[in-house]
Amino acid sequence: xxxxxxxxxxxxxxxxxxxxxxxxxxxxxxxxxxxxxxxxxxxxxxxxxxxxxxxxxxxxxxxxxxxxxxxxxxxxxxxxxxxxxxxxxxxxxxxxxxxxxxxxxxxxxxxxxxxxxxxxxxxxxxxxxxxxxxxxxxxxxxxxxxxxxxxxxxxxxxxxxxxxxxxxxxxxxxxxxxxxxxxxxxxxxxxxxxxxxxxxxxxxxxxxxx
Amino acid sequence: xxxxxxxxxxxxxxxxxxxxxxxxxxxxxxxxxxxxxxxxxxxxxxxxxxxxxxxxxxxxxxxxxxxxxxxxxxxxxxxxxxxxxxxxxxxxxxxxxxxxxxxxxxxxxxxxxxxxxxxxxxxxxxxxxxxxxxxxxxxxxxxxxxxxxxxxxxxxxxxxxxxxxxxxxxxxxxxxxxxxxxxxxxxxxxxxxxxxxxxxxxxxxxxxxx
DNA sequence: TATCTTATCGACACTATTGTTTATAAATAC
DNA sequence: GTATTTATAAACAATAGTGTCGATAAGATA
Numbered sequence: 001x002x003x004x005x006x007x008x009x010x011x012x013x014x015x016x017x018x019x020x021x022x023x024x025x026x027x028x029x030x031x032x033x034x035x036x037x038x039x040x041x042x043x044x045x046x047x048x049x050x051x052x053x054x055x056x057x058x059x060x061x062x063x064x065x066x067x068x069x070x071x072x073x074x075x076x077x078x079x080x081x082x083x084x085x086x087x088x089x090x091x092x093x094x095x096x097x098x099x100x101x102x103x104x105x106x107x108x109x110x111x112x113x114x115x116x117x118x119x120x121x122x123x124x125x126x127x128x129x130x131x132x133x134x135x136x137x138x139x140x141x142x143x144x145x146x147x148x149x150x151x152x153x154x155x156x157x158x159x160x161x162x163x164x165x166x167x168x169x170x171x172x173x174x175x176x177x178x179x180x181x182x183x184x185x186x187x188x189x190x191x192x193x194x195x196x197x198x199x200x201x202x203x204x205x206x207x208x209x210x
Numbered sequence: 211x212x213x214x215x216x217x218x219x220x221x222x223x224x225x226x227x228x229x230x231x232x233x234x235x236x237x238x239x240x241x242x243x244x245x246x247x248x249x250x251x252x253x254x255x256x257x258x259x260x261x262x263x264x265x266x267x268x269x270x271x272x273x274x275x276x277x278x279x280x281x282x283x284x285x286x287x288x289x290x291x292x293x294x295x296x297x298x299x300x301x302x303x304x305x306x307x308x309x310x311x312x313x314x315x316x317x318x319x320x321x322x323x324x325x326x327x328x329x330x331x332x333x334x335x336x337x338x339x340x341x342x343x344x345x346x347x348x349x350x351x352x353x354x355x356x357x358x359x360x361x362x363x364x365x366x367x368x369x370x371x372x373x374x375x376x377x378x379x380x381x382x383x384x385x386x387x388x389x390x391x392x393x394x395x396x397x398x399x400x401x402x403x404x405x406x407x408x409x410x411x412x413x414x415x416x417x418x419x420x
Numbered sequence: 421t422a423t424c425t426t427a428t429c430g431a432c433a434c435t436a437t438t439g440t441t442t443a444t445a446a447a448t449a450c
Numbered sequence: 451g452t453a454t455t456t457a458t459a460a461a462c463a464a465t466a467g468t469g470t471c472g473a474t475a476a477g478a479t480a
Contacts, residue, residue, distance in 0.1 A: 013446040013457055036330055040437065051459055052438085058457085062438065116326050116391045120246055125395060136399050166400050167414050170407065171385065173396050178388030181326045185335060186383050189346055190376050197380070204377050208418070223427055223476045250467065261429055263469085268427085272468065 019058050020068075023048050027069050032110045036117030039066060063121070070118040071125060073111045078135040080105060085142045096206040102176050103202055112180025140165050150210040168209055175205070230268050230278075233258050237279050242320045246327030249276060273331070280328040281335060283321045288345035290315060295352045306416040312386050313412055322390025350375050360420040378419055385415070 014022065026048035031039060041062045045052040059065040084101050106112040118125065143165040148156050187197035224232065236258035241249060251272045255262040269275040294311050316322040328335065353375040358366050397407035 011445055011458060015447095016457080019457075042437075050457095053440085053460080054458055056439065112388075113330055117330050119391055119395060120323055120327050120330070129399070132399055133401075136401075140400070164414075166402055166406075167411055169400055170396060170402060170411060171415065173400075174388030174392060175381065175385045176388065177392045178322075178384030178386065181329055181391070182384060182387045185329060186380060189339070189342055190350075190379055190383075191343075191346075192376055192380060196376075201377055201380060204374075205381065221428060221475060226427080229427075252467075260427095262467095263430080263471095264428055266469065 016058060019050075019054070023050070023055055023058060023065070024069055024072055027065065028073075031069070031114050035110065036066075036114050039069075039114075039117075041065065066114075066118050066121070067125060070115055073114060074125075074132060075135070077102075077105050077111065078132060078139065082135060082138055082142075085139065096203060099172065099206045099209070100202060102172060103179065103198075106176040107180035107183060110180070112177045115177065116181050136169070140169060143168055147210060172209070226268060229260075229264070233260070233265055233268060233275070234279055234282055237275065238283075241279070241324050245320065246276075246324050249279075249324075249327075251275065276324075276328050276331070277335060280325055283324060284335075284342060285345070287312075287315050287321065288342060288349065292345060292348055292352075295349065306413060309382065309416045309419070310412060312382060313389065313408075316386040317390035317393060320390070322387045325387060326391050346379070350379065353378055357420060382419070 023044065027039060027044045030044050030047055041052045041055045044065075045055050048055075055065060056062070059068060081098060081101060084098050106115075140162070144158075144161045147161045147164055147168075183197060187193075192201070233254065237249060237254045240254050240257055251262045251265045254275075255265050258265075265275060266272070269278060291308060291311060294308050316325075350372070354368075354371045357371045357374055357378075393407060397403075402411070
């Protein structure tokens, strides 16, 4: 509004990496605001302050942008979980922070919805699979350790613990995804209030994981 | 191809209820084949053997058809579960058939995907809520009974059992929904093969529900 | 039989979204 | 300073999917 600000804003030329990051962030904002059905490139472009053809230039297609966003999210999520696991001395099962973090990111931030949306559209989500599997391996190792810790004096065979760890991870992941999508609806039907459907349920769930 | 069959098939005029049922069934077929993203009224119309404007006539809009389909599915699912619960003498926790039925309907028939799709589009799914809540109440009662049975000689307070039953139902529902959507993807990442991700996991899950 | 209702159809119109093309300007290299 | 690259933009084209309209015919009612 100032006189000096009246200088017409010229074109901003970003590096590809910067542009992609900017657009992904705008998409993330849009996702949280209106859900995955609002994820159309014109809207995202408006938030990012670019035109929709710029997005197409960097991502190839609208679908590819959504896939990139989902992959980006999964990777950040796993990374985040690993950091929480590494941070706490007592991870499982006394400490519920890891589990809460999973729910927080997937449910509360709308990422489960994005993930579901992307998958329902038949996207492959294969890119970066090696990275993700490596991250999962680390998480798996942490859970195995937690299982043995929870067993106390009892000796747990490696194979048994590893298998159980995979099941636990699968359970947590599917539950968080389902919670993120159908949680509010189910809670209403079943008769759980806000607190019960989130904090109470998550505590109850965490307590009986091991 | 026969000469007699050459009689031009006249218009078939159905009752509204019949027409709706026919269309819903076609939509269900299409859903299982290609997932919710293929649920477009022209495709459904082709399967049902009617034109897409007939669908619009009976359901009002394409979105309303999807909502009707999802509601129809939820109601049939709950009804089905109740029937399984009533049928077996020993329901929970020895018998896993109820749980397996939930996964079967939600995951294997693609209904979790439909449900998620409908919810992600922001549909309300409020119609028939009273009916659904009544069904849920019955299921809840069955689960409470199972909890007490599982406790054996130990006395379980009504309040405690009822609360736990709600959590269990919530857990099963969210898990099945998440499994139906992200199951295959997660299984691949975690390293579970087909059998482990379905039968084995479901058995393991059922065994530790109570 | 005559009349009325409405389920069905076919063709068309509308809109939202994606993708394409051509031009320009901002960095970078020489 | 000149040339090259390419990120950005604006206008245009294409498409898919939904919804509308008028006409027709199958039953229902009298």
